[in-house]
Amino acid sequence: MRIGDTVHRPPGPRLARDVLLQLARAGFDASPRWLGTDEQGREVLSWIEGETLVERGRMHPFVGDPSLKVTFTDEQLRAAFRLLRRYHDAFVDDPVCHGDFGPWNLVWREEMPVGVIDFDDVRRADPSEDVAYALRAFVSYGFAEAEPQELVQRTRLALDAYGRRYDVPAILAEEYERVEERCRRNGWHRALARLPQERSWLETNRALF
Numbered sequence: 001m002r003i004g005d006t007v008h009r010p011p012g013p014r015l016a017r018d019v020l021l022q023l024a025r026a027g028f029d030a031s032p033r034w035l036g037t038d039e040q041g042r043e044v045l046s047w048i049e050g051e052t053l054v055e056r057g058r059m060h061p062f063v064g065d066p067s068l069k070v071t072f073t074d075e076q077l078r079a080a081f082r083l084l085r086r087y088h089d090a091f092v093d094d095p096v097c098h099g100d101f102g103p104w105n106l107v108w109r110e111e112m113p114v115g116v117i118d119f120d121d122v123r124r125a126d127p128s129e130d131v132a133y134a135l136r137a138f139v140s141y142g143f144a145e146a147e148p149q150e151l152v153q154r155t156r157l158a159l160d161a162y163g164r165r166y167d168v169p170a171i172l173a174e175e176y177e178r179v180e181e182r183c184r185r186n187g188w189h190r191a192l193a194r195l196p197q198e199r200s201w202l203e204t205n206r207a208l209f
Contacts, residue, residue, distance in 0.1 A: 152209060
């Protein structure tokens with residue numbers, strides 16, 4: 001619930017609160033501030049002005065009709081991965097992954113990402129996990145209506161903006177293993193049914209990376 005310039009919400013994981021406090025200490029200005037709790041025990045967070053892309057099916061790699069997918073511009077792609085790197089840099093030697101760094105969890109102004117929200121899936125893990133997740137969400141291997149070489153080029157743009165090179169086939173393969181485990185654990189059968197299409201695209205085009 002939004003109340004003025006604050007958001008009041010049920011308590012989230014303890015680590016999520018700790019992450020927001022650390023981001024504030026690090027001077028990261030693109031996330032909500034944790035302001036305490038209200039008289040009902042709800043967490044109080046600062047409000048980030050902007051828009052959210054609520055049509056998740058248009059942005060998710062295995063939800064919705066591929067013909068209606070959002071295609072992000074090069075500028076949007078670079079901005080999103082610069083934002084991800086700023087988030088990771090706030091933790092120095094004790095990395096914490098956001099865990100759900102997709103376009104649906106960013107705040108947008110004038111069609112550019114300016115904020116990160118929804119920290120309920122944060123976890124201590126190597127930043128490459130967030131990078132693979134974000135590549136999958138923003139580039140959409142296997143579902144985007146684009147030639148493989150174009151998707152490889154978009155991947156390079158993203159990683160250049162992030163400022164670090166990765167073995168993309170390797171981190172994507174690891175991400176698909178995590179995806180399968182989550183799908184089976186949560187009973188996400190529709191998502192699980194589309195996962196082979198992503199894996200097949202990667203296997204076919206691995207050499208392009």
